[in-house]
Amino acid sequence: MIRLAVPSKGRLMEQTFEWFAARGLRLSRSGSEREYAGRVEGADGVQLVLLSAGEIPRELAAGRIDLGVTGTDLVREKLAGWASDLAEVAPMGFGHADLILAVPDCWRDCETLDDFASIARDFRAAHGFRLRIATKYHRLVRAWLAGHEVADYQLVDSQGATEGTVANLTAEAIADITSSGATLRANNLKILGDEPILRSQATLVASRAAMGPEMTALLAQLGLRA
Numbered sequence: 001m002i003r004l005a006v007p008s009k010g011r012l013m014e015q016t017f018e019w020f021a022a023r024g025l026r027l028s029r030s031g032s033e034r035e036y037a038g039r040v041e042g043a044d045g046v047q048l049v050l051l052s053a054g055e056i057p058r059e060l061a062a063g064r065i066d067l068g069v070t071g072t073d074l075v076r077e078k079l080a081g082w083a084s085d086l087a088e089v090a091p092m093g094f095g096h097a098d099l100i101l102a103v104p105d106c107w108r109d110c111e112t113l114d115d116f117a118s119i120a121r122d123f124r125a126a127h128g129f130r131l132r133i134a135t136k137y138h139r140l141v142r143a144w145l146a147g148h149e150v151a152d153y154q155l156v157d158s159q160g161a162t163e164g165t166v167a168n169l170t171a172e173a174i175a176d177i178t179s180s181g182a183t184l185r186a187n188n189l190k191i192l193g194d195e196p197i198l199r200s201q202a203t204l205v206a207s208r209a210a211m212g213p214e215m216t217a218l219l220a221q222l223g224l225r226a
């Protein structure tokens with residue numbers, strides 16, 4: 001039996017159902033909107049579970065599920081050394097989002113990461129505490145800033161409505177995902193740098209421990225190779 005986990009709500013869930021349907025597998029919830037078990041038609045030996053996209057990487061690494069759909073951002077954020085336990089089998093072509101660093105529009109002298117690094121250096125002397133960056137992507141943001149030699153900052157945990165933290169005066173900058181850019185614009189924030197911290201999209205991810213004939217057969221049915 002292959003245990004397949006897909007996001008339990010929203011557009012990510014709907015587009016996942018469409019992606020599998022286009023490849024001959026009909027996924028559906030087995031009961032009410034609130035029930036997190038599912039049905040699979042079109043393949044034998046596949047059990048469907050609906051999970052929070054954020055929990056899918058860890059559940060794969062723990063071996064409680066074999067195959068899952070989640071964002072590449074979440075795989076990299078939730079699991080250090082993810083590639084030893086998981087294999088990204090296929091990008092799915094939806095759920096595109098960029099993880100970016102953003103500062104207030106009104107920071108006119110801050111356009112590049114070098115500008116940001118020097119503002120961060122001066123900030124502590126001027127304010128007595130390190131410049132605060134609100135994010136839920138702690139691992140990715142720390143690694144990226146270290147790679148760009150930005151050191152004078154602190155991360156403030158924000159699990160939602162992150163763009164609001166600057167106006168609320170709980171952070172000076174944010175690192176979050178953006179897709180249309182509407183949330184950044186509405187909160188008077190601008191993206192720093194030419195390249196995002198990470199480009200993410202929904203991806204089919206397998207546990208390496210679950211690779212075997214059953215998995216190979218299912219992936220072949222989806223037109224994929226292990």
Ligand SMILES: Nc1ncnc2c1ncn2[C@@H]1O[C@H](COP(=O)(O)OP(=O)(O)OP(=O)(O)O)[C@@H](O)[C@H]1O
Nearest residue numbers: 052053054055070071073074095096097177179200
């Ligand atoms: N506006 C967006 N456009 C495109 N992709 C997005 C957008 N917001 C989130 N995503 C992607 O969707 C995934 C997260 O989805 P979602 O917020 O449903 O998961 P979650 O963190 O598990 O949520 P929850 O904890 O609320 O259940 C991430 O991979 C993210 O990159």
Ligand SMILES: O=P(O)(O)OC[C@H]1O[C@H](OP(=O)(O)OP(=O)(O)O)[C@H](O)[C@@H]1O
Nearest residue numbers: 160161162176177178179180181182183
């Ligand atoms: O660039 P945009 O198209 O405006 O999308 C970006 C927004 O989408 C996500 O939020 P989500 O709706 O998942 O809510 P959250 O605040 O709980 O993260 C993300 O955290 C941004 O806030």
